[in-house]
Amino acid sequence: MKRIILLNKQWNYEKIQVDYNLSSKNICISTRYTDIERGKTYQKTEKGKKIHQKACEKYRQTGKQKIVQKRYRQSEKGKNTRRKHIAKRRRNLQWIQMFENPFDENVKIDWHHINDIYVIAIPRELHRLHLGKFHREKTMEIIKQIYLGRD
Secondary structure, three states, X not given: OOOOEEEEEEEEXXXXXXXXXXXXXXXXXXXEEOOHHHHHHHHHOHHHHHHHHHHHHHHHHXXXXXXXXXXXXXXXXXXXXXXXXXXXXXXXXXXXEOOOOOXXXXXXXXXXXXXXXXXXXXXXXXXXXXXXXXXXXXXXXXXXXXXXXXX
């Protein structure tokens, strides 16, 4: 037996949400108290902050966040998002070599952007030593030692 909904409306007042649901079998009116400000002020108190921190710590210990992130990265939407991110970054990078490659052919090199325009060849092991947020700043010390002979 199918339930046919004839009328389904929702009104939002200041602090009360009213749902009217009229179907062929019954009439249902439900109200919910939706005071968003009450929740916000509670999280600003010391007790609210402690409870929030405990909940976050418990969530981190379960490892669900990593599982969810992994599922997203492996999904089609996650793959497309990553491709768009990489393409956007590469659009802004240019390629002007400052120096020729001074290393032997048997040494694997990476081309390192010292800024968004200029690149320099450095050995792959040294290039991958400092990855992350301050990659350019930390790699500049290696570049100065190699190209400028500074300590």
